[in-house]
Amino acid sequence: MAVKETSITYIDGKMGRLFYRGYSIFDLAEFSSFEEVAFLLWKNKLPNMRELESFKKTMSEHRDLPDQVMEYLTNVDPSSNPMDVLRTAVSMIGTADTSQDDIMTKSIKLTSKIPTLITAFQRIRSGEQPIPPDPSLSHASNFLYMLSGEKPTEIEERAMDVALILHADHEMNASTFACLVIASTLSDIYSSVIGGISALKGPLHGAANSEALKMFLEIGSPEKVEEYVYKRLSRKERLMGFGHRIYKTYDPRAIILRSYADKVTKLKGNHHLYEIARKVEDLAVRTLGEKGIYPNVDFYSGLVFYSLGFSPGFFPTVFASSRVVGWTAQVMEYLNDNRLIRPKAIYVGDVEKPYVPIEDRS
Numbered sequence: 001m002a003v004k005e006t007s008i009t010y011i012d013g014k015m016g017r018l019f020y021r022g023y024s025i026f027d028l029a030e031f032s033s034f035e036e037v038a039f040l041l042w043k044n045k046l047p048n049m050r051e052l053e054s055f056k057k058t059m060s061e062h063r064d065l066p067d068q069v070m071e072y073l074t075n076v077d078p079s080s081n082p083m084d085v086l087r088t089a090v091s092m093i094g095t096a097d098t099s100q101d102d103i104m105t106k107s108i109k110l111t112s113k114i115p116t117l118i119t120a121f122q123r124i125r126s127g128e129q130p131i132p133p134d135p136s137l138s139h140a141s142n143f144l145y146m147l148s149g150e151k152p153t154e155i156e157e158r159a160m161d162v163a164l165i166l167h168a169d170h171e172m173n174a175s176t177f178a179c180l181v182i183a184s185t186l187s188d189i190y191s192s193v194i195g196g197i198s199a200l201k202g203p204l205h206g207a208a209n210s211e212a213l214k215m216f217l218e219i220g221s222p223e224k225v226e227e228y229v230y231k232r233l234s235r236k237e238r239l240m241g242f243g244h245r246i247y248k249t250y251d252p253r254a255i256i257l258r259s260y261a262d263k264v265t266k267l268k269g270n271h272h273l274y275e276i277a278r279k280v281e282d283l284a285v286r287t288l289g290e291k292g293i294y295p296n297v298d299f300y301s302g303l304v305f306y307s308l309g310f311s312p313g314f315f316p317t318v319f320a321s322s323r324v325v326g327w328t329a330q331v332m333e334y335l336n337d338n339r340l341i342r343p344k345a346i347y348v349g350d351v352e353k354p355y356v357p358i359e360d361r362s
Contacts, residue, residue, distance in 0.1 A: 013246035062112035063133035078125035083201040094190025107328035119146035169326025175199035206316035209302030212241035225279040241299030253297035264307040
């Protein structure tokens with residue numbers, strides 16, 4: 001049963017098509033930017049030049065973190081799960097935000113701050129100082145700048161921008177539904193996003209990209225792919241980054257990210273990982289394609305994030321930094337005609353059991 005009607009995202013799983021507000025993901029990935037896509041998902045239209053420049057300026061003005069959040073990142077156990085740290089820090093941002101701003105403004109603030117939060121914690125736990133945001137840079141470029149301290153190349157910036165676009169929304173999934181359940185009680189947007197982060201932390205939802213990367217690293221060289229793949233399939237083990245509940249052909253996001261994985265691995269000197277991925281893909285598609293099992297977005301996204309400098313444990317946080325746009329857009333749409341989400345459960349237990357006093361229980 002559908003939880004709501006939506007005009008935000010449409011997925012054609014049979015044909016491998018994905019649309020944001022009616023626009024093909026292929027067009028958005030080729031011509032658009034993350035800021036433009038965020039504007040589209042939140043406001044249901046593509047911005048003109050003046051609107052986009054104003055929107056980008058607003059986003060850049062909200063990148064700084066509250067002092068108490070920076071203090072928390074500095075003092076938290078560096079071995080903490082990055083998603084736990086993200087969840088707690090978002091809660092702290094919500095506590096610090098005592099404004100009467102509408103959900104749209106709070107969503108912009110949160111989307112702008114999360115990259116600062118992620119990069120600060122990755123640098124702190126690596127023994128490095130956080131790098132303040134640069135308001136002159138785009139969202140994607142600033143994200144990478146705060147991670148490394150160097151302004152990214154054009155290829156790196158575009159790869160990051162496209163990866164964020166592709167992860168921005170994906171209709172009704174576990175984390176989005178978690179956000180809606182919380183929002184339907186008329187709780188605040190920060191609480192809803194915390195629910196989404198908590199759901200995305202689960203390995204069945206947000207960890208497949210790091211597992212796919214781990215698979216490539218474990219294989220080690222293209223020459224070992226065939227043995228590895230056939231051994232896993234003979235043991236009926238999953239190939240990470242393959243298969244999707246909705247797509248019965250190629251996930252269009254995987255097709256788009258594949259070309260960027262090729263470019264950034266060449267740039268970073270780890271192109272052998274891309275060659276491994278392509279060989280795994282070709283072999284697995286020949287074996288599993290007739291069953292409708294093809295690469296999904298996670299197959300290449302981890303390789304892109306890794307090549308851009310993110311530690312594998314931070315991949316789900318990068319996912320969340322983009323999906324926060326979709327979560328909040330879906331919440332705002334749902335609240336236009338809100339109904340408390342109150343699902344039923346099917347009871348299968350006993351009834352009319354006799355109560356036994358405690359002294360008579362064996």
